[in-house]
Amino acid sequence: MKVLAAMSGGVDSSVAAARAVDAGHEVVGVHLALSAQPGTLRTGARGCCTKEDAADARRVADVIDIPFYVWDFAQQFTTDVVDDFVAEYAAGRTPNPCLRCNERIKFTALLDRARDLGFDAVCTGHYARLCDGVLRRAVDTGKDQSYVLAGLTAEQLAHALFPVGDTAKGEIRAEATRRGLAVAAKPDSHDICFIPSGDTRAFLAGRLGSRPGELVDGETGEVLGHHQGVHGFTVGQRRGLGLRHPAPDGRPRFVLGLQAATGTVRLGSARHLDVGVIEAHRPVWAVGAPDGPFECIAQVRAHGGCASAVVEATGDGVLVQLRESLRGVAPGQAVALYRPDPGGDVVLGSATITATS
Amino acid sequence: MTYLDHAATTPMLPEAVAAMSQALSALGNASSLHGSGRRARRTVEECRESIAEAVGARPSEVVFTGGGTEGDNLAVKGLFWQRRAADPRRTRVLASAIEHHAVLDAVSWLADHEGAQVGWLEVDRYGRVHPDTLRAALARDPESVALVTVMWANNEVGTVAPVRELAEVAAGYGIPLHTDGVQAVGQLPVHFGRSQAAALTLTGHKLGGPYGVGVLLLGREVAATPLLHGGGQERDVRSGTLDVPAIVGLATAIRHAVATQPQSTIRLAALRDELVEGILARVPDAVLNGDPSDGLFDGGPSRLPGNAHFTFPGCEGDSLLMLLDARGIECSTGAACTAGVAQPSHVLLAMGATPAAARGSLRFSLGRTSTAADVAEVLDAIEPVVARARGAGFRRVAAS
Numbered sequence: 119m120k121v122l123a124a125m126s127g128g129v130d131s132s133v134a135a136a137r138a139v140d141a142g143h144e145v146v147g148v149h150l151a152l153s154a155q156p157g158t159l160r161t162g163a164r165g166c167c168t169k170e171d172a173a174d175a176r177r178v179a180d181v182i183d184i185p186f187y188v189w190d191f192a193q194q195f196t197t198d199v200v201d202d203f204v205a206e207y208a209a210g211r212t213p214n215p216c217l218r219c220n221e222r223i224k225f226t227a228l229l230d231r232a233r234d235l236g237f238d239a240v241c242t243g244h245y246a247r248l249c250d251g252v253l254r255r256a257v258d259t260g261k262d263q264s265y266v267l268a269g270l271t272a273e274q275l276a277h278a279l280f281p282v283g284d285t286a287k288g289e290i291r292a293e294a295t296r297r298g299l300a301v302a303a304k305p306d307s308h309d310i311c312f313i314p315s316g317d318t319r320a321f322l323a324g325r326l327g328s329r330p331g332e333l334v335d336g337e338t339g340e341v342l343g344h345h346q347g348v349h350g351f352t353v354g355q356r357r358g359l360g361l362r363h364p365a366p367d368g369r370p371r372f373v374l375g376l377q378a379a380t381g382t383v384r385l386g387s388a389r390h391l392d393v394g395v396i397e398a399h400r401p402v403w404a405v406g407a408p409d410g411p412f413e414c415i416a417q418v419r420a421h422g423g424c425a426s427a428v429v430e431a432t433g434d435g436v437l438v439q440l441r442e443s444l445r446g447v448a449p450g451q452a453v454a455l456y457r458p459d460p461g462g463d464v465v466l467g468s469a470t471i472t473a474t475s
Numbered sequence: 476m477t478y479l480d481h482a483a484t485t486p487m488l489p490e491a492v493a494a495m496s497q498a499l500s501a502l503g504n505a506s507s508l509h510g511s512g513r514r515a516r517r518t519v520e521e522c523r524e525s526i527a528e529a530v531g532a533r534p535s536e537v538v539f540t541g542g543g544t545e546g547d548n549l550a551v552k553g554l555f556w557q558r559r560a561a562d563p564r565r566t567r568v569l570a571s572a573i574e575h576h577a578v579l580d581a582v583s584w585l586a587d588h589e590g591a592q593v594g595w596l597e598v599d600r601y602g603r604v605h606p607d608t609l610r611a612a613l614a615r616d617p618e619s620v621a622l623v624t625v626m627w628a629n630n631e632v633g634t635v636a637p638v639r640e641l642a643e644v645a646a647g648y649g650i651p652l653h654t655d656g657v658q659a660v661g662q663l664p665v666h667f668g669r670s671q672a673a674a675l676t677l678t679g680h681k682l683g684g685p686y687g688v689g690v691l692l693l694g695r696e697v698a699a700t701p702l703l704h705g706g707g708q709e710r711d712v713r714s715g716t717l718d719v720p721a722i723v724g725l726a727t728a729i730r731h732a733v734a735t736q737p738q739s740t741i742r743l744a745a746l747r748d749e750l751v752e753g754i755l756a757r758v759p760d761a762v763l764n765g766d767p768s769d770g771l772f773d774g775g776p777s778r779l780p781g782n783a784h785f786t787f788p789g790c791e792g793d794s795l796l797m798l799l800d801a802r803g804i805e806c807s808t809g810a811a812c813t814a815g816v817a818q819p820s821h822v823l824l825a826m827g828a829t830p831a832a833a834r835g836s837l838r839f840s841l842g843r844t845s846t847a848a849d850v851a852e853v854l855d856a857i858e859p860v861v862a863r864a865r866g867a868g869f870r871r872v873a874a875s
Binding site: 146185187189190230231234235236 | 794796797798800801864866867
């Protein structure tokens with residue numbers, strides 16, 4: 119196959135590209151320039167689109183002997199990921215930008231362009247297994263990224279390769295060393311690549327400014343304080359609430375919900391965070407739409423947050439009834455649905471959380 | 476492989492490789508007083524003299540540098556500092572909008588850090604500065620101008636500037652003109668003395684010589700403040716132990732390039748015209764950018780003979796480049812790169828192109844080793860490559 123390897127300059131996508139070469143594919147490496155003004159060097163927490171990362175990716179491409187290009191996707195990334203991220207927070211939701219980037223950039227804009235230019239597939243360094251169109255959790259469950267890929271359609275998955283999903287992260291690093299790739303010891307990126315400082319609240323404040331509102335007790339409606347915008351909060355958040363007085367019962371208070379229209383942030387104790395029912399919309403069914411209610415595992419954030427559930431399709435949405443409650447389920451995040459399997463849990467589908475109860 | 480990127484760098488002339496290789500084994504710092512030093516010095520001075528003769532300069536006007544970027548920086552900053560020191564009112568720099576980044580960014584740096592005022596000289600749709608444009612800019616306040624800089628031939632679209640006329644206009648006001656001649660020497664007749672330019676930059680690797688060595692021709696009456704301070708080896712304008720083997724390679728390449736220029740201009744222009752006609756026949760909506768090459772300046776063509784620069788509407792230049800690369804055809808989008816990202820070319824934008832047209836452009840540049848077979852390779856590939864790139868381009872347009 120002709121394979122376009124998306125190369126961030128990190129160890130995973132580097133080994134993924136090398137493995138695609140070993141598999142006999144005709145591979146071309148592409149680094150996506152996602153920032154209109156890339157920084158010269160890494161600053162603070164590592165982003166994923168600095169000039170240094172592009173140079174790292176280029177060195178790997180040299181070593182594994184494939185052509186390499188930098189493609190400018192800054193405009194699409196700004197519109198489809200960064201602006202969307204800001205708009206979601208402004209609306210009181212909690213987006214997952216990596217998931218959005220996979221859906222809109224890597225497996226839409228990039229894949230479309232790759233296919234138009236004669237490539238059969240896009241290869242990335244994501245930790246997930248893909249075999250015969252079935253997406254499964256990675257062998258390294260601690261690194262599993264199937265959650266941020268669960269929103270891909272069958273058509274998108276038919277043109278995707280995830281060559282590192284069958285291997286533990288430690289072994290991937292060792293393999294990078296064996297292959298002589300200089301990125302073998304490069305640290306993982308954890309933060310949102312377009313917020314290299316890691317300070318999401320400051321980034322959002324810079325974009326959205328001040329939108330004052332009230333912090334209210336979720337049960338009594340009592341005003342407990344004021345804040346500078348719902349975009350500073352996420353459901354389940356405990357720190358940084360800016361409360362002057364502790365709760366009367368002495369227990370910590372958490373963000374229970376956000377209402378962008380009124381600017382209200384509802385607070386309450388941990389037990390009010392428990393969620394038993396999740397409503398979600400815009401489902402993507404990786405293995406076909408269900409013909410009735412079904413049992414599965416629901417995952418509500420990138421790492422952790424799993425519970426068994428009964429799921430039912432409802433018109434253009436899904437109703438997820440959890441068998442055990444989950445905490446900190448934030449509208450805007452995805453709920454990914456899995457069928458447990460000893461060979462790796464199988465992704466059944468994914469939808470965007472709209473409401474919880 | 477079909478190498479059509481001679482404007483980026485050229486294959487080294489075998490005679491230059493041989494001469495340089497031999498010189499690599501010779502001992503001697505050209506500044507040393509003993510026998511080895513004298514032999515090195517003699518070699519350098521013979522090279523200096525032969526270079527001077529080839530480009531119509533005096534030997535004392537040949538200042539060896541580390542290449543084109545250094546030559547441009549030394550000329551722009553060095554002349555600015557010198558002129559301003561002599562007369563504090565002279566803080567204005569007039570530069571064409573289509574300069575190479577080595578000039579463009581040096582000028583911008585002077586504006587950002589040294590209080591220079593920059594007058595960007597407009598170009599016509601071919602990318603040419605007209606003497607009247609310069610005259611008008613100078614006439615506004617000639618006392619304030621430190622220097623003028625206009626490249627001899629543009630690296631992207633190949634348009635040749637009327638350097639002698641421009642230098643005459645500047646000289647009429649007593650103002651020095653620097654010209655970036657990196658693309659011109661060897662491709663066009665270049666005579667420094669007759670050009671009346673105060674300074675001219677050239678570099679080795681664009682004319683069959685080695686990388687990392689070049690010359691700033693600096694008129695004997697023209698003073699420049701140094702960028703590099705040290706031993707003062709080159710007229711006290713440029714310091715650094717002279718790279719004798721590189722200078723030998725450079726001189727060999729310059730002599731050959733200049734001696735063969737009249738025939739190579741004819742040969743390359745014919746090949747280039749075949750390429751242009753062939754591409755326009757196969758891709759009728761392709762647009763040739765730059766001068767149509769129907770004029771003459773001081774006995775040379777009005778466009779670099781090896782340059783063919785196109786816009787392919789609906790295509791991304793980097794898609795075209797990748798698809799051609801996959802077929803073994805090496806060319807360039809001709810745009811400056813930041814982190815490897817192609818920005819729309821400032822040259823095309825200055826010529827009035829839209830950003831979309833600027834992004835959809837491709838440069839083929841022919842040189843000494845180019846053949847009719849190279850042209851045939853491109854003509855075989857161009858139709859399917861453009862069709863494929865256009866498919867990808869339209870999807871992007873539709874999506875945005």
